[in-house]
Amino acid sequence: MRIGIFDSGIGGLSVLHEAYHRLPDQEYIFYADTDHVPYGERDPKEILGYVRETAQFLMEQGVDALVIACNTATSVAVRILRQELSLPIIGMEPAVKPAVEHTDQRRVLVMATPVTLREAKLKSLIARVDGQHRVDLLPMPELVRFAEAEQFDTPELKEYLTKQFSTIRPEEYSALVLGCTHFNYFKDLYRRFFPEDTALVDGNDGTVRYLAHLLSLDIRDELGEVHFETTDQLLEHTAYYTSGKSVTDQETLEHFLRLHNRLEEMRKIR
Ligand code: DGL
Numbered sequence: 001m002r003i004g005i006f007d008s009g010i011g012g013l014s015v016l017h018e019a020y021h022r023l024p025d026q027e028y029i030f031y032a033d034t035d036h037v038p039y040g041e042r043d044p045k046e047i048l049g050y051v052r053e054t055a056q057f058l059m060e061q062g063v064d065a066l067v068i069a070c071n072t073a074t075s076v077a078v079r080i081l082r083q084e085l086s087l088p089i090i091g092m093e094p095a096v097k098p099a100v101e102h103t104d105q106r107r108v109l110v111m112a113t114p115v116t117l118r119e120a121k122l123k124s125l126i127a128r129v130d131g132q133h134r135v136d137l138l139p140m141p142e143l144v145r146f147a148e149a150e151q152f153d154t155p156e157l158k159e160y161l162t163k164q165f166s167t168i169r170p171e172e173y174s175a176l177v178l179g180c181t182h183f184n185y186f187k188d189l190y191r192r193f194f195p196e197d198t199a200l201v202d203g204n205d206g207t208v209r210y211l212a213h214l215l216s217l218d219i220r221d222e223l224g225e226v227h228f229e230t231t232d233q234l235l236e237h238t239a240y241y242t243s244g245k246s247v248t249d250q251e252t253l254e255h256f257l258r259l260h261n262r263l264e265e266m267r268k269i270r
Contacts, residue, residue, distance in 0.1 A: 001215055002027045004058035005067040008050075009037035009148050010259055011181030012069030015092070016238065017263040018204040020226045022219050023212055028238040029061050035243035038144040040113025040180065044076040047115070051077040055085060057244055065215055067207065068092060071112055071179050075119035088214045093121060094179030095203040097129045103174035103199055105132075111140045112179030122179075136173075140164060140183065147182040150255065152189075152262065161189055170194045178202040185262060187269040200270060226264055228257045 003023075005016050009032050016030050031054055033039075039047050051073045058066055065088040068074045068081075074091035082089050094116065099108045108130075116122055117137050126135050146157045170193050178184060178200060187200055194200075212219045228234050231253035240247040240256060247253060 001064045001217065002029065002062060003065050003067065004029045004031065004061065004063035005069050006031040006054050006058065007070040007181055008033050008039040008073065009182065011147065013256065013259050014181050014184040014263050015067060015069035015204050015207055017226065017260055018208045022208045023217055024220060029058060029063060029241065030238055031058060031241045033243050037148055038141065039070065039072045040115050040141050040144055042115065044115065047073060047076045048080065051081065055081055059085065065090065065211065067211055069181050071116045071181065075116050075121040090207060090211050090214065092181065092203050092207050093125060094177050095201045095206060096125055096135060096177055099175035099177045099201045100129050100134065106174035107172045108135045108175045108177060109138055109168060109173045110135055110177040110179050111138045111183060113144065114139045114141055116179055136168065138164065138168065143186065144180065144182045147185045152185055161193065165193045173198050175199045175201050184266055187266040191269060228260050231257055234260065
């Protein structure tokens with residue numbers, strides 16, 4: 001099967017990376033709309049326009065399914081896209097349900113972009129699953145920029161996280177929901193702020209499982225290491241695009257390679 005995975009930027013690589021683990025035999029087209037990242041502070045109508053354009057592009061590449069590897073784009077566009085297009089569309093939403101159901105009785109913190117936090121989709125999800133009012137919300141727009149700039153260990157990043165987390169009490173939380181795919185790059189840093197038993201919950205595993213279910217694909221349970229040495233390996237099962245342009249230059253491919261290898265490290269942190 002040929003599967004299109006897209007995001008405003010490099011956050012979606014975390015979903016592709018999970019797919020490499022779980023569905024290694026498929027063919028992927030990865031699309032990052034880097035001309036318009038970040039989506040999370042834009043007008044929803046504008047985001048819908050970008051998502052439509054990207055979906056059209058991926059349809060023209062003959063994909064069998066479309067994964068919106070972006071919580072922000074999903075909250076704005078998934079319902080409309082499903083009405084307009086006839087192929088399977090998999091969206092993402094912050095993994096609030098598993099966080100509320102599978103952790104202890106302490107509180108749950110959901111981090112996401114301002115648009116995701118404002119949209120009705122998340123509000124109705126929380127109303128459905130948070131009967132005990134244990135969920136708190138924290139916008140983290142700057143993390144998207146830090147990830148795009150490949151800043152994973154700078155003083156500015158640490159300062160930003162310190163400032164944001166000073167507004168909450170980390171010890172109150174049994175789960176931290178990573179409600180934006182860009183947030184997967186910083187798991188080592190969250191660990192410095194939150195107690196060891198605070199679960200870091202992302203939606204990648206659930207998304208790839210749902211994709212497998214929709215396409216009747218067998219999911220792989222035995223997980224090996226996914227590490228890339230060369231950019232040729234990166235291109236074996238995937239064509240990469242940024243805002244409609246095929247990625248062929250070595251610099252960008254090496255950037256993606258480093259990001260995949262970082263995601264492999266972050267994936268080990270739960
Ligand atoms: N990665 C995206 C998400 O999951 C959006 C980041 C952005 O462009 O603001 O929400």
